[in-house]
Amino acid sequence: GDSVTQMEGPVTLSEEAFLTINCTYTATGYPSLFWYVQYPGEGLQLLLKATKADDKGSNKGFEATYRKETTSFHLEKGSVQVSDSAVYFCALSETDSGSARQLTFGSGTQLTVLP
Amino acid sequence: GAVVSQHPSRVICKSGTSVKIECRSLDFQATTMFWYRQFPKQSLMLMATSNEGSKATYEQGVEKDKFLINHASLTLSTLTVTSAHPEDSSFYICSARVVGDTQYFGPGTRLTVL
Numbered sequence: 001g002d003s004v005t006q007m008e009g010p011v012t013l014s015e016e017a018f019l020t021i022n023c024t025y026t027a028t029g030y031p032s033l034f035w036y037v038q039y040p041g042e043g044l045q046l047l048l049k050a051t052k053a054d055d056k057g058s059n060k061g062f063e064a065t066y067r068k069e070t071t072s073f074h075l076e077k078g079s080v081q082v083s084d085s086a087v088y089f090c091a092l093s094e095t096d097s098g099s100a101r102q103l104t105f106g107s108g109t110q111l112t113v114l115p
Numbered sequence: 116g117a118v119v120s121q122h123p124s125r126v127i128c129k130s131g132t133s134v135k136i137e138c139r140s141l142d143f144q145a146t147t148m149f150w151y152r153q154f155p156k157q158s159l160m161l162m163a164t165s166n167e168g169s170k171a172t173y174e175q176g177v178e179k180d181k182f183l184i185n186h187a188s189l190t191l192s193t194l195t196v197t198s199a200h201p202e203d204s205s206f207y208i209c210s211a212r213v214v215g216d217t218q219y220f221g222p223g224t225r226l227t228v229l
Contacts, residue, residue, distance in 0.1 A: 043121070043222040049217065089159070103149075106158065
């Protein structure tokens with residue numbers, strides 16, 4: 001079945017440091033890939049997505065490129081801020097002809113940015 | 116756009132009582148809604164998939180008689196935790212799917228059963 005493997009946390013960085021959170025996936029078809037962010041006490045917010053190979057999703061300074069050859073979707077940001085402290089989830093959704101497409105989540109990576 | 120709300124945000128109840136959680140898509144119609152459960156510092160576990168006007172599809176290991184899901188309209192799905200016990204205490208999150216793959220999530224409901 002489908003699975004998503006994320007870099008284990010927690011990750012602690014200083015403000016303005018470079019961030020990479022690794023994500024690899026296993027899927028039988030051609031999935032869409034997502035990064036969601038969860039701030040303390042809140043639900044998940046979609047951060048960015050990519051629907052096909054070589055697509056780059058970007059939002060709020062975060063980027064991730066859909067790499068089919070390495071089955072990866074690593075999240076990067078050039079300069080993190082304290083406000084980026086949150087839990088980040090990588091997820092995939094299989095493309096099929098059905099009406100409901102479930103998300104498969106990674107385990108989440110806690111990021112803490114120190115001032 | 117694509118805002119999903121949940122009510123209540125927090126609920127505390129006594130063991131043996133039932134609790135209803137509402138999930139609404141505020142500015143779009145959602146033919147499919149999903150219910151997740153999240154334990155502290157863990158990922159989301161899909162509980163069930165809810166399609167408007169039909170019975171929910173439950174994931175393996177989720178008791179359908181304990182977690183009742185009703186998707187009565189294109190903008191509302193409800194999860195009722197029946198005869199709640201302390202082990203049901205958790206963070207419950209719903210999501211609604213719009214056209215394409217994207218799911219938009221509600222802010223979650225923190226359930227505490229005493």
